[in-house]
Amino acid sequence: MKGSVSRRGSRGLIVAGAGIPGLTLALALKQANGEAIDITVCDPGLSAGAARHRGRAYAVAAGPRRMFGQLGLWERIAPAAEAILDMAITDSRLADPVRPTFLTFAQGDEAADGEPFAHMVEAEPLVETLLTASRETGITFEGTGIATAIPERDRIRATLGDGRELAASLIVAADGARSRLREAAGIGWVGWSYPQAGIVATIAHEREHEGRAYEHFLPSGPFAILPLPDRNGRHRSSIVWTERQADVAALLGGEPEDTLAEIERRFGLKLGRLTLEDGPSTHPLNFGIARAFRGDRLALLGDAAHVIHPVAGQGLNLGLAGAAALAEAVTEALRLGTDPGAPEVLRAYERARRFDTVAMAAATDGLNRLFSNDALPVRLARDLGLGLVERLPSLKRFFIGEASTSRGAQPRLLRGEAL
Numbered sequence: 001m002k003g004s005v006s007r008r009g010s011r012g013l014i015v016a017g018a019g020i021p022g023l024t025l026a027l028a029l030k031q032a033n034g035e036a037i038d039i040t041v042c043d044p045g046l047s048a049g050a051a052r053h054r055g056r057a058y059a060v061a062a063g064p065r066r067m068f069g070q071l072g073l074w075e076r077i078a079p080a081a082e083a084i085l086d087m088a089i090t091d092s093r094l095a096d097p098v099r100p101t102f103l104t105f106a107q108g109d110e111a112a113d114g115e116p117f118a119h120m121v122e123a124e125p126l127v128e129t130l131l132t133a134s135r136e137t138g139i140t141f142e143g144t145g146i147a148t149a150i151p152e153r154d155r156i157r158a159t160l161g162d163g164r165e166l167a168a169s170l171i172v173a174a175d176g177a178r179s180r181l182r183e184a185a186g187i188g189w190v191g192w193s194y195p196q197a198g199i200v201a202t203i204a205h206e207r208e209h210e211g212r213a214y215e216h217f218l219p220s221g222p223f224a225i226l227p228l229p230d231r232n233g234r235h236r237s238s239i240v241w242t243e244r245q246a247d248v249a250a251l252l253g254g255e256p257e258d259t260l261a262e263i264e265r266r267f268g269l270k271l272g273r274l275t276l277e278d279g280p281s282t283h284p285l286n287f288g289i290a291r292a293f294r295g296d297r298l299a300l301l302g303d304a305a306h307v308i309h310p311v312a313g314q315g316l317n318l319g320l321a322g323a324a325a326l327a328e329a330v331t332e333a334l335r336l337g338t339d340p341g342a343p344e345v346l347r348a349y350e351r352a353r354r355f356d357t358v359a360m361a362a363a364t365d366g367l368n369r370l371f372s373n374d375a376l377p378v379r380l381a382r383d384l385g386l387g388l389v390e391r392l393p394s395l396k397r398f399f400i401g402e403a404s405t406s407r408g409a410q411p412r413l414l415r416g417e418a419l
């Protein structure tokens, strides 16, 4: 096959990157369009399957959860999911004896229409479900990356890492923050690195969490405790802990019991004695937005289009909202019998997502800067700010991932409707 152009022609779509947004897009499109579209997902990490996501869990907002329901996946995912029924936000110093709660969100808040505003979902079973469902619907998988993509008049030609070629009418770059396809297409990127690292771990604890999440804003960054489903009779939570990059080695480099003691200082004693189930793993934290979400027969999706601080747990949710919007734009073109890689299709996708994405990225960046700061005037200003949020449902909506669009303006899949 080396050097040959596959028969996948002008109704073909190639997804570069089998992360959660890439797989969700591929599945949504195949389910809605069947034989009318040929989909190939390429990823050099595929041979490791879902196992490379072990130990990670994400807060999945109500809209993406509705989409998983509409795609027939939620029942399969639900055993690995725990509803966040309410969330308490505190602002204090590490040594403070009490951490007063400034802001609470609860199930039934007007913004969430009575449904839990988010679920914590374990990534490995989620990806396993997506991979299995994608194979069942007839999506083709290639365990190799895309090396180059050259647009032509009525198609785009991709060369795989092993030298084979594929052609399609559209390539979706879902190849992560350092997207090779984005760079090769010359799409600019505005971004920077935070002087912070994200530490992720799974903790078992004596007492039940009762679906309550906490976010403690500490001077070095937010420390979030997020409820997970019990496993083998053990109550569990995921922590996402932001620390100054320069302090991470000292915090995590000692004996495991020293690390656990540092976690306990931040976690508090509400849930009883803690043990470490998984991790900790450390992740660099970056901010970045592509100057455009589209190129010539190319759409950027997920972290290839935007990377945000995890302070509000919204990065993947943005990627899933992008998958819903792109699936809608491509499906409309296919139903009209027009070219799914045409500029107007990609413009519709970009229009649907650009504003919300930039607004969410700016808000998460601002929130992190405002809180990762110990100066007294800033502390006062933000405490007033949080009081304000408590009173403004529209700002709460923003924090719980319904973003700035009204529900009616969201892509159909996020509203739980079929494409």
Ligand SMILES: Cc1cc2nc3c(=O)[nH]c(=O)nc-3n(C[C@H](O)[C@H](O)[C@H](O)COP(=O)(O)OP(=O)(O)OC[C@H]3O[C@@H](n4cnc5c(N)ncnc54)[C@H](O)[C@@H]3O)c2cc1C
Residues within 6 Å of the ligand: 016, 017, 018, 019, 020, 021, 022, 042, 043, 044, 045, 057, 058, 059, 060, 144, 145, 146, 147, 174, 175, 176, 177, 180, 181, 198, 199, 200, 240, 283, 284, 285, 301, 302, 303, 304, 310, 313, 314, 315, 316, 317, 318, 319
């Ligand atoms: C500490 C931390 C906590 C977070 N918590 C949350 C949360 O609670 N909720 C939330 O919504 N978000 C959260 N996020 C954000 C979330 O992790 C990311 O937004 C999401 O994982 C991005 O997925 P992706 O598929 O776009 O990118 P990636 O996960 O980076 O996947 C990219 C894929 O592309 C493949 N690839 C690379 N190059 C090529 C190529 N040339 N060809 C083909 N394939 C290629 C890779 O192998 C990989 O599989 C968090 C992030 C961090 C750092």
